[in-house]
Amino acid sequence: MNLPDICHNAVKLAEQSARFLRQELGNVRTDQIEEKALNSLVSYVDKATEAQLVAGLRSITPGCSFLTEEDTVENTEGSLRWIVDPLDGTTNFLFQLPVFSISLALEREGEIVLGIVYEVNQQEAFYAWKDSGAYLNGKPIRVSKRPTLPQSLLATGFPYYNYDQTQAYLKALQFFMQHTRGIRRFGSAAVDLAYVACGRFDGFFEYSLQPYDVAGGAFIVQEAGGVVTDFRGGTDWLHGGEMLASNALIAEDFLEVVRSAFKS
Ligand code: IPD
Ligand code: CA
Ligand code: CA
Numbered sequence: 151m152n153l154p155d156i157c158h159n160a161v162k163l164a165e166q167s168a169r170f171l172r173q174e175l176g177n178v179r180t181d182q183i184e185e186k187a188l189n190s191l192v193s194y195v196d197k198a199t200e201a202q203l204v205a206g207l208r209s210i211t212p213g214c215s216f217l218t219e220e221d222t223v224e225n226t227e228g229s230l231r232w233i234v235d236p237l238d239g240t241t242n243f244l245f246q247l248p249v250f251s252i253s254l255a256l257e258r259e260g261e262i263v264l265g266i267v268y269e270v271n272q273q274e275a276f277y278a279w280k281d282s283g284a285y286l287n288g289k290p291i292r293v294s295k296r297p298t299l300p301q302s303l304l305a306t307g308f309p310y311y312n313y314d315q316t317q318a319y320l321k322a323l324q325f326f327m328q329h330t331r332g333i334r335r336f337g338s339a340a341v342d343l344a345y346v347a348c349g350r351f352d353g354f355f356e357y358s359l360q361p362y363d364v365a366g367g368a369f370i371v372q373e374a375g376g377v378v379t380d381f382r383g384g385t386d387w388l389h390g391g392e393m394l395a396s397n398a399l400i401a402e403d404f405l406e407v408v409r410s411a412f413k414s
Pocket of ligand 2 (some may be wrong): 235
């Protein structure tokens with residue numbers, strides 16, 4: 151299997167779907183928006199984009215299976231499986247805020263071997279395949295070298311439908327407010343991770359994440375030299391819902407704050 155070719159073809163596919171997303175920005179009527187669950191919005195745009203991506207990925211890797219957000223295809227296991235979020239940042243898209251992305255990852259025998267995050271409005275393709283290092287529009291990228299939390303700029307996602315751990319989350323947030331350069335909430339976890347990979351952000355944390363939010367971006371962070379864990383420092387970040395990602399220099403201190411906030 152030629153991962154570089156698969157990656158370049160999938161980036162081209164993401165570029166095409168990104169054109170469709172830009173074209174539809176501002177076209178969605180209120181009566182075309184559905185609330186799948188509390189504060190979880192979707193429109194024909196998410197579904198049509200997913201269908202385009204699935205069709206394109208099928209021709210790149212015939213016989214592959216899928217895990218996708220919008221269920222336009224049956225979600226199954228398989229030796230080769232694409233994990234697809236056709237529009238990460240749907241709320242931003244529907245409110246015409248410019249930060250949203252397409253997130254793709256390829257699993258081989260359960261291991262992620264390729265990741266792509268395409269930032270739609272900046273037209274930035276972040277990607278990596280196994281042992282390739284990470285790239286942004288063809289140029290190699292690395293995580294930042296900022297060595298301490300007080301020098302770091304962090305990204306997060308605020309809880310907006312699962313409030314079970316709000317107190318612990320706020321405890322960590324308060325610490326970071328007082329001990330970092332600042333915190334951003336852009337509204338696309340995939341973009342947050344891509345920005346950690348290229349060193350714009352030093353770290354990212356969030357809970358209640360789904361595999362399709364993070365699979366592509368977290369893999370790119372790892373290939374860019376960063377560290378990705380769950381809130382206990384373990385490896386259950388893909389299906390466990392909780393994720394920390396950062397450069398390796400702040401990883402230990404970053405984890406310690408989150409771990410102690412969430413253990414109480
Ligand atoms: C969401 C975005 C958001 C994050 C949420 C995700 P969606 O994905 O990534 O930044 O805070 O956890 O669910 O619903 O826009 O695809
Ligand atoms: Ca998402
Ligand atoms: Ca989505």
